[in-house]
Amino acid sequence: xxxxxxxxxxxxxxxxxxxxxxxxxxxxxxxxxxxxxxxxxxxxxxxxxxxxxxxxxxxxxxxxxxxxxxxxxxxxxxxxxxxxxxxxxxxxxxxxxxxxxxxxxxxxxxxxxxxxxxxxxxxxxxxxxxxxxxxxxxxxxxxxxxxxxxxxxxxxxxxxxxxxxxxxxxxxxxxxxxxxxxxxxxxxxxxxxxxxxxxxxxxxxxxxxxxxxxxxxxxxxxxxxxxxxxxxxxxxxxxxxxxxxxxxxxxxxxxxxxxxxxxxxxxxxxxxxxxxxxxxxxxxxxxxxxxxxxxxxxxxxxxxxx
Amino acid sequence: xxxxxxxxxxxxxxxxxxxxxxxxxxxxxxxxxxxxxxxxxxxxxxxxxxxxxxxxxxxxxxxxxxxxxxxxxxxxxxxxxxxxxxxxxxxxxxxxxxxxxxxxxxxxxxxxxxxxxxxxxxxxxxxxxxxxxxxxxxxxxxxxxxxxxxxxxxxxxxxxxxxxxxxxxxxxxxxxxxxxxxxxxxxxxxxxxxxxxxxxxxxxxxxxxxxxxxxxxxxxxxxxxxxxxxxxxxxxxxxxxxxxxxxxxxxxxxxxxxxxxxxxxx
Numbered sequence: 001x002x003x004x005x006x007x008x009x010x011x012x013x014x015x016x017x018x019x020x021x022x023x024x025x026x027x028x029x030x031x032x033x034x035x036x037x038x039x040x041x042x043x044x045x046x047x048x049x050x051x052x053x054x055x056x057x058x059x060x061x062x063x064x065x066x067x068x069x070x071x072x073x074x075x076x077x078x079x080x081x082x083x084x085x086x087x088x089x090x091x092x093x094x095x096x097x098x099x100x101x102x103x104x105x106x107x108x109x110x111x112x113x114x115x116x117x118x119x120x121x122x123x124x125x126x127x128x129x130x131x132x133x134x135x136x137x138x139x140x141x142x143x144x145x146x147x148x149x150x151x152x153x154x155x156x157x158x159x160x161x162x163x164x165x166x167x168x169x170x171x172x173x174x175x176x177x178x179x180x181x182x183x184x185x186x187x188x189x190x191x192x193x194x195x196x197x198x199x200x201x202x203x204x205x206x207x208x209x210x211x212x213x214x215x216x217x218x219x220x221x222x223x224x225x226x227x228x229x230x231x232x233x234x235x236x237x238x239x240x241x242x243x244x245x246x247x248x249x250x251x252x253x254x255x256x257x258x259x260x261x262x263x264x265x266x267x268x269x270x271x272x273x274x275x276x277x278x279x280x281x282x283x284x285x286x287x288x289x290x291x292x293x294x295x296x297x298x299x300x301x302x303x304x305x306x
Numbered sequence: 307x308x309x310x311x312x313x314x315x316x317x318x319x320x321x322x323x324x325x326x327x328x329x330x331x332x333x334x335x336x337x338x339x340x341x342x343x344x345x346x347x348x349x350x351x352x353x354x355x356x357x358x359x360x361x362x363x364x365x366x367x368x369x370x371x372x373x374x375x376x377x378x379x380x381x382x383x384x385x386x387x388x389x390x391x392x393x394x395x396x397x398x399x400x401x402x403x404x405x406x407x408x409x410x411x412x413x414x415x416x417x418x419x420x421x422x423x424x425x426x427x428x429x430x431x432x433x434x435x436x437x438x439x440x441x442x443x444x445x446x447x448x449x450x451x452x453x454x455x456x457x458x459x460x461x462x463x464x465x466x467x468x469x470x471x472x473x474x475x476x477x478x479x480x481x482x483x484x485x486x487x488x489x490x491x492x493x494x495x496x497x498x499x500x501x502x503x504x505x506x507x508x509x510x511x512x513x514x515x516x517x518x519x520x521x522x523x524x525x526x527x528x529x530x531x532x533x534x535x536x537x538x539x540x541x542x543x544x545x546x547x548x549x550x551x552x553x554x555x556x557x558x559x560x561x562x563x564x565x566x567x568x569x570x571x572x
Contacts, residue, residue: 049413050406051571066413069317077410083403085334092333093404099326100411101316140407145312 001026001148001179002047007056009042009203017042018203019056024181024196026147029174031194031211032183035289039203040183041079044150048077060148070101076141077150081133081157086126090117090136093125097140107143115139116165130157138169148179155186167193187282191215197281201289214284221252221260224273234263251277320417326408327395327421331429336394341433344387345440351380352441353448360452369449369456370463374537376445377438377466381473384437385526388474389481389498391433392426396482397491405572415568423482430478434471465537473533477502479556480525486563501555502526518547525555 002024009017017039024030034040045051047058049065057064060075068074084093094108112121115135120128125136134157141149151170155163163186170193174180184190190197197214199207207214225231228250232242240254252260257274264271279287331337355376359367367375399405412418442458449456456463480501485494505524512520521527522544528551535542 045571048410050409052569068413071318071413072411073312073316079410080403080406083406085398085402085404087335088333092329093407096326096329096333097407097411099329100318100322102319102322103312103316107312144316 001061002150002181003059003062004043004047005057005059007043007046007058008054009039009046009051010054016203017046017053020200020203020205021056022198022205022208024148024179026179027174027177028195029170029180029182029193031190031197032181032200033187033190033197033285034183034200034206037202038200038289040200041152043200044077044079044152044181044183047150048075048079050079070144072097072101072144072146074144074146075148075150076144076146077152078134078137078141078154079150079152081130081137084125084128084133084136087124089122090125090128090139091121093136094139094143097143101144103143107145111139111142114142131159131162134158135162138166146178149173149181151180151182153183153185155184155189163189187280187285191281199285199288206288211281215278215281219253219256220277220279221255221257222249222273222275222277223252223260223264223271224249225264225269225271227269230267231260231264231269234267234269235260238263248272318412318414318417320421323412323417323421324424326411327418327425330399331395331425334394334398336398337391337429340387340391340394341429344384344391344433345437347387348380348384348437349440349444351383352376353444355379356445356448360448360454366452366454369454370460372449372454373442373445373456373463374466376441377463377470378534380437380441381470382526382530385474385477385502386499388430388433388478389502390495391429392478392482393485393491393494393498395422395426396485397489397494400489400572401491409572416564419486419564419567423479426478426482427475430475431471434474435467438467438470462537469533469536472536473529476525476529476533476552476556480559483556483559483563486567487559522547523551525552528552528555 004020004022007017007020008015016037020039020043032040032044042051046053047060047065060068065071065075084090091108091112094111095105098104098108112118115138117132117135117139120132125133128136134154138154141151155166158166167189170180170182174195182193191211194211196210197207198205222245223231225248228244228248232244232250235252235255236242238255238259240252243251245251257276261271261274356372358364359372359375399408408418409415446456458464481494481498484497485491488494488497501524503526505521505526508521508524510519514520515523528548531541532545532548532552535545
């Protein structure tokens with residue numbers, strides 16, 4: 001549905017999106033992760049034609065976004081929750097967008113209901129909290145009942161009920177066969193929402209895999225045995241990397257649990273424990289993006305200047 | 307997620323973009339304030355001018371000539387209001403960030419600018435006609451009391467009303483394109499002021515170009531002379547040059563604005 005191919009963008013000699021290629025398939029939620037300045041928003045903006053790529057292309061349903069006759073029927077986007085005139089009501093903001101495609105006021109009222117904005121639909125957008133602004137942005141994205149959705153940090157400013165609403169909304173949108181691309185800094189939330197994860201760092205793709213692969217600890221298996229040194233030698237010879245956690249525990253990378261179990265059985269080694277290591281999405285994210293963080297805080301100490 | 311039905315022919319149409327731009331205009335409070343202020347200013351300036359021209363000791367003009375004089379003075383005074391209206395119609399989108407939703411809805415972009423231009427032309431024409439009516443309504447009682455009536459059906463007055471509308475439309479379209487280029491209300495209004503009223507400062511200061519005084523190349527002079535030629539034969543002397551200069555003031559910024567609007571990141 002969404003197809004990004006060798007997309008590259010530079011500003012003033014600095015490459016912010018570097019030869020990025022990925023696909024977002026219909027019927028799935030794809031998490032778009034990366035530290036600040038990784039190029040996520042720029043990539044999304046290029047998808048929607050707000051920025052011109054230096055090279056490469058971004059296609060939605062096989063066409064550039066601008067080539068669609070009814071663009072908001074193809075893609076609904078939330079990029080900036082504050083992109084509404086402060087003196088206009090939410091209803092008028094939605095009507096202005098609906099008019100461009102000849103979409104009825106009935107549909108405007110419907111998305112107001114879907115976003116839970118009925119009680120504030122006639123209030124000025126300038127009086128909205130960030131969370132209500134996000135809901136208005138979601139209503140805009142849903143207006144054309146689109147086949148794909150692009151959400152940039154949609155849970156920013158939302159209360160727990162709102163976060164839960166976004167989670168169930170994105171899952172139900174994907175279940176209806178739509179492609180959903182969603183960026184967020186909330187790893188725990190993404191772990192619950194996304195089926196697939198694309199991780200960007202310094203403009204380049206660091207990972208593009210299913211959520212289950214990401215949290216499976218990159219193929220790490222923990223084995224506990226009374227003959228740890230012997231087992232380590234055997235699996236090393238089979239091509240695995242081994243980390244000794246303690247005298248009886250190994251963390252093995254490069255072999256499946258089945259192969260390790262078979263190796264132990266063949267050599268008469270008793271396994272007390274054998275388990276695939278699960279890591280949190282946050283741990284996996286930090287591991288992937290280590291070295292790709294654009295802005296990192298420095299630690300300061302309160303030293304006496306005297 | 308949806309219970310709404312969409313026509314299979316749902317798509318971006320210029321009529322829809324126009325309706326969207328019109329909705330933007332009528333839902334901006336500042337536009338209404340400017341419109342009311344313009345009509346109030348027109349009434350006040352017209353009354354002041356009519357009082358002056360009917361005061362004892364002033365060479366009496368005919369009722370029609372007094373009315374034409376009132377129209378011209380008010381036109382020069384109120385052109386800033388239509389310029390501000392046009393500037394705000396564009397720059398509010400950049401200051402509020404709604405330009406992003408506008409170009410996501412209409413990614414080919416140029417229909418948005420074209421629709422803004424159509425809305426500005428329509429609203430300026432309407433405001434100009436309303437302003438003329440207001441001026442007529444406040445001036446005629448003063449003229450009648452001085453024994454110098456003027457009928458609104460007089461051909462010279464009707465032509466002056468049309469001339470005012472055309473002049474203000476030219477100013478508004480120029481302001482719209484300039485605002486699209488600079489994307490900032492304060493900068494755009496400053497530049498429009500410089501172009502519209504700079505002619506006064508430039509008079510006799512700028513060197514002649516092709517034996518024509520420099521100030522004659524200002525939009526305000528050229529457009530004023532071009533439109534005044536409708537009811538004033540004396541203004542028609544250099545109609546071709548003035549028309550070309552006026553068109554250039556509209557076409558060049560229009561072309562630059564179109565290219566930038568279509569290509570720039572928003």
